[in-house]
Amino acid sequence: MYRLSSAGLLETRTRANLGTMGNDILQAPHEIAFSLWEQAQFFIAGLMRPWNAYQVAIAIGLFIAAHFLARLLGPHVHAWMRAREGWPKWRMRFLVMLHRRLRLIFFVLLIWPAVWIMQSATWPSRSYLLEILASLALAWLIITIVTRFIVNGFIRTMVRYVAWTWVTLGILGLTDETQRLLDSVAVELGDMRLSLWVILQAITVIAVLMFGARFVSRTTAAQIRQNKEISPSMQVLAVKFLQVLLYGAAFFIGLRAVGVDLTGLAVLSGAIGVGLGFGLQKVVSNLVSGVILLLDRSIKPGDVISLGETFGWINSLGARYVSITTRDGKEYLIPNEDLITGQVVNWSHSNDYVRLDIYFGTAYTDDPHTVRRIAIDAAKGVERVLEFKPPVCHIVGFGDSSVDYILRFWIRDPTGGLTNIRGNVYLALWDAFQEHGISIPFPQREVRMLEGSTLETHRAGAASSTAD
Known part of the structure; x- marks a missing residue:
C-alpha cells in the first residue's frame, strides 16, 4: 500500500499505524475502513502538488486527443469494416467491439509513449x-477484450466489473487492506467461520471451474455425437451423465479449494431430499423418467412418434421434457413422465418401415380383378412407395353404392410425412381410373311414385303472383 510523502513521491507505506491488529483477521471493519480513508486523503492531498497537477493535466489532454482521434477515424474504420462482407461472424463481432472502444485504444497508445518520455526526461516521481x-487504461482494455469471448451477457458483465475492480485495487496497492476488510465481515456457524472474502473466493473459483467444466463437456459431447457406433439415445445419456459429473465435481472442488467444510452439507442435502420428495414430485418424476427413456432406448432423436393427437419427430431429449416438432412447424415440449405412462406410437423404433392404408370404392359394373391390378400398378408408380415390399389391394366389403377396397403400401421415410404420400397415391388412383374408364360412385337416391299418389309442385312465379 502506498501514500504520498512530503516530497510528493509515491513510497511504500508502513503498517505501523495499524498496531498489533494489522495482521489480525479479526480487526474491526471500521478500523480498516478508516485506514483506507486515511490513505485516500494522503493521495488526494498529493494531487495538489505542482508536478502531480501537471501529470493530471497531461492525462486530460491525452484523453481529449484520443477522443478527437476516435471521432475523426471512427467513420473510416466503420466503412472499412462494412467492406469486409466475407469475413466470419466472430471476427466481425470482434471488430465491432474494438470500434466501440477506439477512444480507450487511442488513449492507451498515446499515454504510454508519454510515460516513457517523462521517465527518460525527468525524475520517476x-x-x-x-x-x-x-496501467489502469491498459488493464481495463485487456479485460474488455478478453471478457468479450464470454457468450453469456450477464456473466460477461459480472466478470468484467469484478476484474476491473480487482485490477484497479492491485495497481493502487489496496488489495491487502481490501482483503482484510472483506475477511472481517463474517459469521460463525459452529466451528466454521464464513466471511465475505471466503464467499467471493468460492464464487470466483467455482465460476472458473464451471467454465472449464462447460468447455470440457462441450468438447467431449461433440466427439461423442460424432461417434456413429453409439446409438443416439446412448449419446444423449453419456452427454447428460458427463455434464452432471463435471459440474458437480467443479462445485464441490471449488468449495473445498476455499476451505469450506462439506460435512455440514450432509444435513442440508437430507433436508433438500425431503423437500424434493414432497414439493417437487413432478420435477423429480420427469428427471427419472428421462433417465429411463435414455436407458431403455425406446425413443431417440430423429424418431417419428405419435402421442395422442400429436404426431412429429423428436428433436432432442431433455432432462425434463422431449422436444417434438410436427409437420406444421409447431414444437411441443412433452414431459418425460407422459412418454413413460402414456401410449406412444414409435413409427421408427426397430426399423424405418411404415405401412399405410387407404380406402376407396368403385362401381359394381367394374371388374374387381381389373380394379385391384390397376390400383396396385398405380401405387407402384408413386415415389417413396417401396417396390421390394409391393402394394396389395383387397376387397373389404360391398357397400350401398360401391365395392369397397383397401390398398396397402410401405414406405421407409416417415419423417417425410404421411399425409402427403397418401395424397399422392390417391391422385395416382384417380388418374389410373380415369385412364381405364373405372368410375368412382357416389351415393344416389331413387324416388318412386306409389299408385294413387299425386305430386304437387309450387312455382316461385305462381307463388309471388298469388301473394300480390
Whole structure:
C-alpha cells in the first residue's frame, strides 16, 4: 500500500499505524475502513502538488486527443469494416467491439509513449501518476477484450466489473487492506467461520471451474455425437451423465479449494431430499423418467412418434421434457413422465418401415380383378412407395353404392410425412381410373311414385303472383 510523502513521491507505506491488529483477521471493519480513508486523503492531498497537477493535466489532454482521434477515424474504420462482407461472424463481432472502444485504444497508445518520455526526461516521481493511469487504461482494455469471448451477457458483465475492480485495487496497492476488510465481515456457524472474502473466493473459483467444466463437456459431447457406433439415445445419456459429473465435481472442488467444510452439507442435502420428495414430485418424476427413456432406448432423436393427437419427430431429449416438432412447424415440449405412462406410437423404433392404408370404392359394373391390378400398378408408380415390399389391394366389403377396397403400401421415410404420400397415391388412383374408364360412385337416391299418389309442385312465379 502506498501514500504520498512530503516530497510528493509515491513510497511504500508502513503498517505501523495499524498496531498489533494489522495482521489480525479479526480487526474491526471500521478500523480498516478508516485506514483506507486515511490513505485516500494522503493521495488526494498529493494531487495538489505542482508536478502531480501537471501529470493530471497531461492525462486530460491525452484523453481529449484520443477522443478527437476516435471521432475523426471512427467513420473510416466503420466503412472499412462494412467492406469486409466475407469475413466470419466472430471476427466481425470482434471488430465491432474494438470500434466501440477506439477512444480507450487511442488513449492507451498515446499515454504510454508519454510515460516513457517523462521517465527518460525527468525524475520517476514526476511521471508516476501517468504510469498508474496508463496501467489502469491498459488493464481495463485487456479485460474488455478478453471478457468479450464470454457468450453469456450477464456473466460477461459480472466478470468484467469484478476484474476491473480487482485490477484497479492491485495497481493502487489496496488489495491487502481490501482483503482484510472483506475477511472481517463474517459469521460463525459452529466451528466454521464464513466471511465475505471466503464467499467471493468460492464464487470466483467455482465460476472458473464451471467454465472449464462447460468447455470440457462441450468438447467431449461433440466427439461423442460424432461417434456413429453409439446409438443416439446412448449419446444423449453419456452427454447428460458427463455434464452432471463435471459440474458437480467443479462445485464441490471449488468449495473445498476455499476451505469450506462439506460435512455440514450432509444435513442440508437430507433436508433438500425431503423437500424434493414432497414439493417437487413432478420435477423429480420427469428427471427419472428421462433417465429411463435414455436407458431403455425406446425413443431417440430423429424418431417419428405419435402421442395422442400429436404426431412429429423428436428433436432432442431433455432432462425434463422431449422436444417434438410436427409437420406444421409447431414444437411441443412433452414431459418425460407422459412418454413413460402414456401410449406412444414409435413409427421408427426397430426399423424405418411404415405401412399405410387407404380406402376407396368403385362401381359394381367394374371388374374387381381389373380394379385391384390397376390400383396396385398405380401405387407402384408413386415415389417413396417401396417396390421390394409391393402394394396389395383387397376387397373389404360391398357397400350401398360401391365395392369397397383397401390398398396397402410401405414406405421407409416417415419423417417425410404421411399425409402427403397418401395424397399422392390417391391422385395416382384417380388418374389410373380415369385412364381405364373405372368410375368412382357416389351415393344416389331413387324416388318412386306409389299408385294413387299425386305430386304437387309450387312455382316461385305462381307463388309471388298469388301473394300480390
